Amino acid sequence: MVLIKKSLKSSKTLGKIPLLLYGRVFMETIFSTLKINLLDPLLIQQYLLPWYDKNRRVLPWRALPKHKPNPYHVWLSEIMLQQTTVSTVIPYFLNFIHLWPTVQALSEASLDDILHAWQGLGYYARARNLFKCAQEIAKHYKGDFPSAQNTLLKLPGIGPYTAAAIAAIAFEKNTSPVDGNIERVLSRVYSIDIPLPISKSLLKHLAIHHTPLHRPGDYAQALMDLGALICTPKNPRCILCPLKDFCRAFQNGKAEIYPLKVEPSVKPTRILDALWIEDRSGALLLEKRPHKGLLGGLVMVPIPYLNKNEENLFFKEETFPLKGFVSHAFTHFHLKVRILRSFIERDSLPLLENQFWCPLPDISQQALPTLMKKIMHHVL
Numbered sequence: 291m292v293l294i295k296k297s298l299k300s301s302k303t304l305g306k307i308p309l310l311l312y313g314r315v316f317m318e319t320i321f322s323t324l325k326i327n328l329l330d331p332l333l334i335q336q337y338l339l340p341w342y343d344k345n346r347r348v349l350p351w352r353a354l355p356k357h358k359p360n361p362y363h364v365w366l367s368e369i370m371l372q373q374t375t376v377s378t379v380i381p382y383f384l385n386f387i388h389l390w391p392t393v394q395a396l397s398e399a400s401l402d403d404i405l406h407a408w409q410g411l412g413y414y415a416r417a418r419n420l421f422k423c424a425q426e427i428a429k430h431y432k433g434d435f436p437s438a439q440n441t442l443l444k445l446p447g448i449g450p451y452t453a454a455a456i457a458a459i460a461f462e463k464n465t466s467p468v469d470g471n472i473e474r475v476l477s478r479v480y481s482i483d484i485p486l487p488i489s490k491s492l493l494k495h496l497a498i499h500h501t502p503l504h505r506p507g508d509y510a511q512a513l514m515d516l517g518a519l520i521c522t523p524k525n526p527r528c529i530l531c532p533l534k535d536f537c538r539a540f541q542n543g544k545a546e547i548y549p550l551k552v553e554p555s556v557k558p559t560r561i562l563d564a565l566w567i568e569d570r571s572g573a574l575l576l577e578k579r580p581h582k583g584l585l586g587g588l589v590m591v592p593i594p595y596l597n598k599n600e601e602n603l604f605f606k607e608e609t610f611p612l613k614g615f616v617s618h619a620f621t622h623f624h625l626k627v628r629i630l631r632s633f634i635e636r637d638s639l640p641l642l643e644n645q646f647w648c649p650l651p652d653i654s655q656q657a658l659p660t661l662m663k664k665i666m667h668h669v670l
């Protein structure tokens with residue numbers, strides 16, 4: 291037992307190595323060594339699907355019962371839902387399908403318009419990949435999403451989770467997407483004493499073990515809904531749960547401690563200056579960030595050194611720093627921005643290729659990231 295736990299930890303990659311490498315026999319050996327008794331594969335679906343039929347969430351991307359799902363809606367929602375809550379995503383999703391009702395229409399849009407519609411959702415690489423993916427589907431698949439998980443995986447922005455979600459939900463393929471909600475439910479049902487992310491592959495295997503041949507898409511969505519509505523991170527409502535009779539964490543009175551988690555490492559903090567430069571007519575100097583890298587393709591005031599190797603703006607004019615900092619969290623670091631403000635004669639500053647003057651009242655027409663909105667709020 292100790293040996294297996296050590297080997298799981300030392301690889302620290304169990305969640306990243308393809309499950310098939312382990313093989314079913316190896317995983318079953320691990321389960322038996324860790325004394326995890328597998329439940330009957332049919333057990334969860336037998337209790338869960340009737341609960342889902344009565345309690346499912348009504349979401350704009352979800353097909354109504356007995357209706358065929360729209361793969362474009364499933365894909366768009368899954369991309370938007372990465373790192374983002376359902377309530378935040380709903381208005382963005384509705385706006386996107388209003389602006390671009392089909393993947394073909396999305397593929398014919400401009401990236402600037404897509405980034406503009408995406409502003410506020412964060413993680414802008416998703417929007418750029420969304421556009422690339424739409425173009426590939428239009429060009430190579432005549433606007434129809436492929437249904438095979440392996441083919442989906444080759445498309446821009448589609449990782450293993452999203453490929454499994456689209457295959458199961460849009461095409462009823464017998465596969466198991468495992469998101470945070472599903473990890474939580476299965477960690478509790480099996481009271482898995484190995485912390486996340488080390489336990490990811492174990493949980494994936496458990497999800498596969500319970501995936502039904504019939505209604506795999508509903509099964510995945512039922513687990514997601516159970517995690518969102520009943521088996522919540524705090525104060526799970528076990529008494530209302532359809533799985534309570536065989537949930538080991540509930541039976542041991544320990545539901546809330548699962549899933550165990552490895553302490554996250556502390557993110558570093560970077561402190562940088564943003565240049566808020568206005569000309570005498572009240573126009574602001576903006577720049578469109580390079581497509582690759584942080585906030586790619588979006589419009590910001592210049593923040594020299596935001597990309598470590600980017601060209602610096604050589605700016606000699608007198609500036610005065612505003613009080614306080616604007617704070618923003620990126621995936622790998624926290625950013626604290628000090629704002630240096632100055633007023634200049636427009637002709638005195640040679641612009642870089644990606645820079646331009648924008649009258650202040652017109653700024654909202656640009657694709658602005660949340661960081662820029664925070665900076666504007668701080669200054670204006």
Ligand code: SF4
Binds near residue numbers: 534539
């Ligand atoms: S019984 Fe409680 S802990 Fe177990 S799956 Fe249901 S809500 Fe989660």
